[in-house]
Amino acid sequence: MSIIDRARSWIAQDPDPETRRELEALIERGDMHALQERFTGTLQFGTAGIRGLLGAGPTRMNRVTVAQTTAGLCAWLKQEVPDIASRGICVGRDARVNSDVFERDVIEVAAGAGIPVWVFSDVVPTPVLAFAVLERRAGGGVMITASHNPAGYNGYKVYWGNGAQIIPPNDLGIAGEIERAPTANQIPRLSIAEARTRELARSADSSLDSYVERISIESSPRASRADVRIAYTALHGVAEDTFRKVLGRARFEDVHSVADQAVPDGRFPTVAFPNPEEPGAMDHVLALAERVGADLAIANDPDGDRVAVAVRGGDGLELLSGNDTGILLADDLLRRHPKASRPLVISTVVSSPMLRPIAAAHGARWEQTLTGHKWIQNRALDLEQEGFAYVFGYEEALGYAPCPAVRDKDGISSALLLVDMSARLKMRSETLLDARDALWCEHGFFADRQISVRFEGTHAQTQMSSAVDRLRQQPPREIGGQSVLRMFDLHQQVQWTPTGVTPFTDLAPSNVVIFELEGGHRAMLRPSGTEPKLKYYFYATAPVHARNDLAEAKKQALEVLDRMTEDLTRSSNC
Numbered sequence: 001m002s003i004i005d006r007a008r009s010w011i012a013q014d015p016d017p018e019t020r021r022e023l024e025a026l027i028e029r030g031d032m033h034a035l036q037e038r039f040t041g042t043l044q045f046g047t048a049g050i051r052g053l054l055g056a057g058p059t060r061m062n063r064v065t066v067a068q069t070t071a072g073l074c075a076w077l078k079q080e081v082p083d084i085a086s087r088g089i090c091v092g093r094d095a096r097v098n099s100d101v102f103e104r105d106v107i108e109v110a111a112g113a114g115i116p117v118w119v120f121s122d123v124v125p126t127p128v129l130a131f132a133v134l135e136r137r138a139g140g141g142v143m144i145t146a147s148h149n150p151a152g153y154n155g156y157k158v159y160w161g162n163g164a165q166i167i168p169p170n171d172l173g174i175a176g177e178i179e180r181a182p183t184a185n186q187i188p189r190l191s192i193a194e195a196r197t198r199e200l201a202r203s204a205d206s207s208l209d210s211y212v213e214r215i216s217i218e219s220s221p222r223a224s225r226a227d228v229r230i231a232y233t234a235l236h237g238v239a240e241d242t243f244r245k246v247l248g249r250a251r252f253e254d255v256h257s258v259a260d261q262a263v264p265d266g267r268f269p270t271v272a273f274p275n276p277e278e279p280g281a282m283d284h285v286l287a288l289a290e291r292v293g294a295d296l297a298i299a300n301d302p303d304g305d306r307v308a309v310a311v312r313g314g315d316g317l318e319l320l321s322g323n324d325t326g327i328l329l330a331d332d333l334l335r336r337h338p339k340a341s342r343p344l345v346i347s348t349v350v351s352s353p354m355l356r357p358i359a360a361a362h363g364a365r366w367e368q369t370l371t372g373h374k375w376i377q378n379r380a381l382d383l384e385q386e387g388f389a390y391v392f393g394y395e396e397a398l399g400y401a402p403c404p405a406v407r408d409k410d411g412i413s414s415a416l417l418l419v420d421m422s423a424r425l426k427m428r429s430e431t432l433l434d435a436r437d438a439l440w441c442e443h444g445f446f447a448d449r450q451i452s453v454r455f456e457g458t459h460a461q462t463q464m465s466s467a468v469d470r471l472r473q474q475p476p477r478e479i480g481g482q483s484v485l486r487m488f489d490l491h492q493q494v495q496w497t498p499t500g501v502t503p504f505t506d507l508a509p510s511n512v513v514i515f516e517l518e519g520g521h522r523a524m525l526r527p528s529g530t531e532p533k534l535k536y537y538f539y540a541t542a543p544v545h546a547r548n549d550l551a552e553a554k555k556q557a558l559e560v561l562d563r564m565t566e567d568l569t570r571s572s573n574c
Contacts, residue, residue: 003035010039010056013183016063016101019056045175048165048374051146051155054098061146061154064184066102067109069156071187072178073140074113076170081139081161088116090136090204092129093144094238094303095264096154099123102144104192111195112188115139118204123238123264125304126157127410131214132207134163134405148275148301149531151268162381163407165374168508212242214405215413216249225423230296231289233258235274235281236265237302243412252419256292258284268302276301276308276398282319286310289317295431296422300411306398307411309418313433323352323448324436326394329402329414330355331439332421333392334362344383346376346393349490349507349514350524350537354446355394358439364391370490370510372529373399377407396448396537437550444543445553447561451536451569452528464527464534465511471525472513476571480563482517489513515568521560523568538564 001009007023014020026034038057043050043065050069052061077084089110093103107117118136120128126143133141141159149155158166158174166174181187195201230247232255234240240262247255260270261284268274271281276299289297289310297310297317309325310317320328330345337343343364347355348371359366365388369375376393384390393401399409402417422432440446455463468491475487475496487496488504490512495504512526522539540560542553 003032003039006039007035007057010058010064013185014056014062014064015067015184019062022056045171048159048167048171048372049155049157051149051153053152054154061098061102061156063101063105066105066156067184067187068181069178070106070109070142071113071181072174072176073142073158074110074115075177075181076174077115077139078113080170080173084115084139086116087137087139087161088118088202090118090129090132090138090141090159090207091144092120092124092126092132092141094126094266095123095236096144096146096266096302097151098154099144099266102154102156106142106144107192107195107201108189109187111190111198111200114200116200116202117195118202118207120204120208124208125239125242125300125412127305127406127408127412128208128211128242130159130163130408130410131211131406132204133159133161134407135207135210136204137161143303145303147303148277148306150273151266159408162378164377164381165372165408167374167378208242212245212249215403215410215416216246218403218405219413219416220250220252220420225420226426227254228252228296228419228423228426229254229256229292229294230298230419231256231258231285231292231294233261233282233285233288233299234264234304235271235276235299235302236261236263236268237274237300237304238264239300239304239412240264242304243300243415246412246416247419250416250420252416252423256288256294258288260284274302276306277322282308282310286317295426296419298415298418300415301398304411305409307400307415307418308398309415309432311422311432313431318433320432320436321448322396322398323354323446325398325414325418326351326396326400327354327358327439328421328432328435329394329400329417330392331358331362332417333402334358334364337389337391339363341389342387343391344380344388345391346380348372348376348395349512350526350535351394351396352446352448353520353522353539353541354439354443357443361443368507370507370512371395371526373401373409375508376401380404381407396450437547440550440553441544441547444541445550445557447540447554447557449538449561449565451538451565452533453536455532455534460532461527464532467534468511468513468525468527471571476515476568479515479517479523480560480565480567482519482521482560482564484515484517486516487513488516517564519560521564523564525568536565536569538568540564
């Protein structure tokens with residue numbers, strides 16, 4: 001079929017008048033470039049689902065792709081979950097453009113397949129949906145969200161009955177069923193009214209109350225603590241109400257919100273890129289923190305599964321890196337956890353190697369996985385079967401999972417832990433910055449840096465992969481003056497050393513290259529799984545023999561980091 005014929009065929013099955021008009025206008029103008037972008041390929045399952053720009057065609061997020069994805073998911077669930085007709089699935093949504101429409105499509109298609117749906121009456125944070133899957137003993141879950149992506153995006157995140165995001169073989173099985181799904185206008189549906197009559201649409205609202213109760217108790221158990229003043233923003237997302245309920249239940253009530261970012265708004269009118277990692281995203285909350293004299297400035301991303309924090313120190317507010325926050329939470333949770341229970345902490349290959357010595361100091365097992373909490377949580381579930389007790393998992397991109405009641409990253413429970421820790425430290429006239437420095441003095445200074453290079457257009461993925469291929473085909477012998485001891489190529493499942501190449505199968509295949517350098521430094525490169533970015537990660541370390549050596553250790557490590565960054569980005573032509 002020609003592109004024009006494919007577009008007309010799409011129009012014939014599309015239930016959405018807006019996307020039908022979009023294609024009709026492109027056909028009328030003869031805009032072949034725009035049509036090629038929409039009909040060259042399809043949205044592929046990436047980070048446990050699909051995510052993409054809103055618009056018409058198989059490479060965009062729209063009602064056709066949502067209906068066919070749901071039909072594929074339901075077909076796979078019927079094959080793999082014998083009691084899915086009684087367990088059902090949980091469905092939630094954020095406040096992005098069309099999230100409510102897509103959620104309705106999921107409910108109607110699932111009910112049409114005879115699968116009950118537990119649904120919330122309003123928007124919810126992603127961690128609440130993940131919690132509900134476990135609490136309801138559902139066979140799976142769907143969250144309509146594009147997390148921290150810009151306003152033009154939406155997505156569809158899938159959970160399995162174990163509460164974690166899907167991994168192989170389930171993602172591959174679902175993808176196969178999606179390919180076999182009928183056109184959208186041939187997929188059976190039940191209206192929500194009829195689904196309720198048949199008890200196939202059920203309320204999940206009580207799971208939100210249960211989440212607030214469980215998280216506030218488990219994440220903030222200390223009775224003795226100082227008051228902490230908090231400046232907070234939900235970045236126009238859906239976490240504001242739940243965040244305040246959780247902190248209020250834990251008796252932290254001195255919370256000041258950024259007023260013009262408190263109401264959910266999928267257009268994100270005051271922030272260009274609603275990701276707390278992006279420069280400028282936290283400007284409003286940092287300004288509020290200065291005005292009210294807050295101890296902490298906290299930001300959740302729009303679906304509430306990530307958290308960023310700035311801490312007031314002697315020189316004003318200092319923003320913690322994702323790794324700073326990860327090691328602080330890990331150390332605090334391990335200190336409270338009984339060592340006899342075989343504690344377990346997990347981080348990703350692109351996160352700081354500092355978690356290794358912290359885990360060792362507490363007698364805990366440390367594991368590394370591929371990037372993404374789908375890998376962290378599924379590995380944790382495997383190791384729990386071997387008798388280990390999961391304590392904490394994190395990835396440096398502001399994603400922390402401190403409670404097994406939520407088998408995914410949770411920016412709300414993590415924020416509460418940080419507030420509670422700050423309150424305990426404040427009683428000793430200390431801050432999270434002091435606690436971080438103490439860990440550096442104990443385990444050595446670890447510097448980290450991430451560089452992201454954004455790619456645009458239909459060839460973005462190819463261009464990013466080519467940059468990684470150049471390094472894997474001609475591995476550098478040194479980076480920033482540090483000799484390369486080993487390169488792991490996770491895509492080809494090999495490890496390279498100066499003496500030869502050998503198999504490496506400790507991690508699942510992924511388009512990642514990792515360089516281990518002399519002196520304990522590391523560098524790595526991978527294309528993002530959720531946005532068109534090529535991501536570089538750099539880690540440098542230096543020993544600290546006494547507290548007054550910390551400044552010199554920082555200087556040494558940062559100098560190495562600068563040389564590594566310049567060298568590797570130049571080598572890959574980015």
